[in-house]
Amino acid sequence: MAYNARRSRLLGRGGTYLGVVALAAFVLGPVVWLVTTSLKPRSEVFASPPRLLPSHLTFQNYGDVLTSDTLQFFVNSVIVCLGTTVMCVLLSLLACYTLTRTGSRGRKPILIGVLASQLLPQAVLLVPLYKAADTMGLLNSRFGLMVAYLTFTLPVAIWLLRGFLMAIPFDLEEAARIDGLSEFAAYWRVIVPLSRPGIAAVAIYVFFMAWQDFMYALVFLTDDSKRTLPLGVLSLIGSHTIEWGQLMAVSTLLLIPILLVFSFAQRYFIAGITAGAVKG
Incomplete structure (x- = not known):
């Protein structure tokens, strides 16, 4: 019983952490993409497949x-x-x-x-x-x-x-x-x-x-x-x-x-x- 209760608590805590991470990714993902795109050269903006981080950092x-x-x-x-x-x-x-x-x-x-x-x-x-x-x-x-x-x-x-x-x-x-x-x-x-x-x-x-x-x-x-x-x-x-x-x-x-x-x-x-x- 104690083992099952501890396992349930761990699973519940893990689910909570996973939900928080998913929510953070949903909220911060567009912001990260916004910033990284501003640092990409024009040739990488429409790269296929798309890349999150620029291979050539530029402030142009x-x-x-x-x-x-x-x-x-x-x-x-x-x-x-x-x-x-x-x-x-x-x-x-x-x-x-x-x-x-x-x-x-x-x-x-x-x-x-x-x-x-x-x-x-x-x-x-x-x-x-x-x-x-x-x-x-x-x-x-x-x-x-x-x-x-x-x-x-x-x-x-x-x-x-x-x-x-x-x-x-x-x-x-x-x-x-x-x-x-x-x-x-x-x-x-x-x-x-x-x-x-x-x-x-x-x-x-x-x-x-x-x-x-x-x-x-x-x-x-x-x-x-x-x-x-x-x-x-x-x-x-x-x-x-x-x-x-x-x-x-x-x-x-x-x-x-x-x-x-x-x-x-x-x-x-x-x-x-x-x-x-x-x-x-």
Whole structure:
């Protein structure tokens, strides 16, 4: 009996490890293929049979795509993503003040409306957003693109931050108000600094969503000098040929900021997500 139980445990553990390895291969396999293809010469991209690792390592594809235009696309992406992140965090903090720290009526309908807004596909919002941006003169501008990104990042940011703020004791604000602070000052100077993990989680989420967007940038930006980096990838896809090596090189460059941001703020992101999921 003991032998059978031990054998069952070993088999179960082995099955678990095998499943983890298979899942890791499924998730990381395309990324590895992306990076290795960017390091292959053009003659090896379509080699038969295909090879994972290049026989002749080359950085020519990166040299071909690292031009002044690509640098401008990168700068545009950074400006848009950072601007969207700052705007979204500030607006969500102000919204959460009303939804968590005041006794105003209608909080539940507002939260339901915020959640319902996420049920609509992003493509459905493109036409009304385009017309609104055209009316307000925000087309073909980085600020207009930031505002458009808020339509699908702000609702999630509000829900995440609300769950985190609800877990912070109200006694802290009451103590700050006894010391002479106003209600909003107590929230801004006491509660907001304690919400740094939640704010970091929201900031990372918003940055990721804005960084990888292609559809909204394609619709709202027409000037080449204002294009973001995902739109720069489009220029490598021609009518008759596709420069796969260069395409993979740009895609690899797109991954680097995401990996850097997540590696530095991973613990804040996980803490904010779990705290927002516990209560709220």
